[in-house]
Amino acid sequence: MSMWEYAPAPESREIARLKESYRPFIGGEFVDGGGEPLKSINPATEEVLTEVGTASSSDVDVAVKAARKAYDKTWRKMPGAERAKYLFRIARLIQERSRELAVLETLDNGKPIKESRDSDVPTAAAHFFYHAGWADKLDYAGYGPDPQPLGVAGQIIPWNFPLLMLAWKIAPALATGNTVVLKPAETTPLTALVFAEICQQADLPPGVVNILPGAGDIGSELVEHAGVDKIAFTGSTEVGKLIQRSVAGTSKRLTLELGGKAANIVFDDAPLDQAVEGIVNGIFYNQGHVCCAGSRLLAQESVVDELLEKLRYRVSTLRLGDPLDKNTDIGAVNSAEQLAKIRELAESGDAEGAQRWTSPCPVPERGFFFAPTVFSDVEQSMRIAREEIFGPVLSVLTFRTPDEAIAKANNTPYGLSAGIWTEKGSRILWAANQLRAGVVWANTFNRFDPTAPFGGYQESGFGREGGRTGLEAYLDV
């Protein structure tokens, strides 16, 4: 029997139409930013992709003023049905340029093309379609008569889903009549700047959307700017706390979507093969760079051996490598810094006595790669059970009774998501009520939909994105 190797099936990087340089987008124009240009690199090869101009603090001021002007002169006064047309137009343009966006996202972020192509970009378009539909129905959305926009929204997004997080932020803000100044992550600014082109193509009035590439200092300038009425942040809990401190005592509204350490609970009556799929999807999707990743597997002791045997076999079939290859399941970690953090936490797992198992898959020599890893014999007290790793590392804990499962699942300062695997409907409902997490998936994991509100408990943040509930974060009701 000969082995069947899949021939390389790479998507062409030409599709990304990568430019030599990119610039900030302010007041409807691409402008030279006053900040030091940054080099965006391809995490799969460590090659420089392009140079990106960044904003300075005076650019932040100009952008906020441009957003204010657009808010006062056009956007807030525009009937919802008219705003909706722009959103529909943007949604369709995202679809039209979907291949370009997908390849560019993969080059800049390192995620596999099958995910950017089948998940990130289509879901981003779906968010604009969904919110376009709300723009003219806000009076009937249950907030009482005549809910009002807040004004200028400052939005700061992370590097794990660059375009999708942009869509989560911008679509509801525009639908409700706000204007935005958005700062993409330092390592992944490119699709946001192509989105700026799409705003131009859609004839969006100048200043309604402004995009400011830059590092954390530009983010804090934006947060502290007096002309901003609302801050929406997705990122680490550490930075979230700083932002909350900074806006305390001001009239700025704030929503935070922060870290997580989600429990994926597998009861002994679970559909085991699909639970294995859900565990894999929960922690290895997007290299585990998912705030709601199912990073803690809580398995009932009576099935843990069988489950782990199946899980290890399944994980060993995951294909790690060139993110542009259509058959790649696990791409590159986004940055050297993140890779170092993952390694450090994994080493703490070894040091604290957990059993490390690593997929035997080949790992490319260049680029930031980390092979899928499963730690068993993990105890609640270990760092890998408590801290967010944000990488392809699963910590396996066990439980004996349903109450113990819930107690362990809730034993975290986070509370973003959780998963329940059981064939018993009553147990799903019971467990969902006990779990302190913003999203509870039952017999599935990491499913996203613009109609479903997403957000956290406790140190995973507050406020919701998506659904009717998500609109409220951008409305004065």
Next chain:
Amino acid sequence: MATPTLPAELSDATRDETSLRRFLHGLPGVDQVGVEQRAAGLGTRSIKKGSKLWAIDTAISMVDLTTLEGADTHGKVRALAAKARRPDPDRPDTPRVAAVCVYPDLVSTAVGALTGTGIGVASVATAFPSGRSSREVKLTDVALAVNSGASEVDMVIDRGAFLEGRYGQVFDEIQAVKEACAAAGNTAHLKVILETGELATYDNVRRASWLALLAGGDFIKTSTGKVSPAATLPVTHVMLQAVRDWYVSTGELRGVKPAGGIRNTKDAIRYLVAVHEVAGPEWLTPSLFRFGASSLLNDLLLQRRTQLDGHYSGPKYVTVD
């Protein structure tokens, strides 16, 4: 009754009707949304160049070239046998198919046309396709096939008994057919058709798969081709998982055969990807995976020429049999 090599939990399962029922109902459930999502996800694998040609050749070698019509004649079977021997007359290096699959009364014709070629003769039996007859009639049907020289028997399970929960009856019948497959000088391989389109749920497919494996089926096969839906990718996933689980607990390799509805190369490659990634690379051989198909072969031949020639040649260049 049970095979002596089985581990205790499996040999205990077949001790009596109650144990069998308890075992089958104790198998983990199959989540419909999850298995369909996984099948669709694996369906996006992109198989190109050398790996595609390898897949096409492998798929050709796995075809059970089938004719199961009321209108089948000796001439039709001989034509099919000729096609099996030389699928693409212009290209003698094209692999032969695994077997020709016919009704029992035509087995001797097929055997006559294929003796010495290494190509198997599979016969459907047991009151195919409905399986609605007495045990005696079904076994006579099997005897006709085996005595005529069939190397493989494709039986149907009694879906009525299965759906009524009379698992012991289904089990006994498979065992009886298995015994009947061993005639003087000829032991036919047994493929057990579950007719998954009539079992309706994935839980039933999993239970029927284990039932057939416990009873000694060498292959589990999705469908007769006479009921819609016939083979589907998610159903085949469940069955591939069953043979993998069987291997993990017993060390024995058993086969899977999707049949019906697989008409083109793209579909066939999706099935091979599932074989490769769900069951494992060991199953990528005609002794452990087959396609029950008729029109699939010509599409595989066309795509094979396209790969080798660099351009599409058109349906006039393959033989219609």
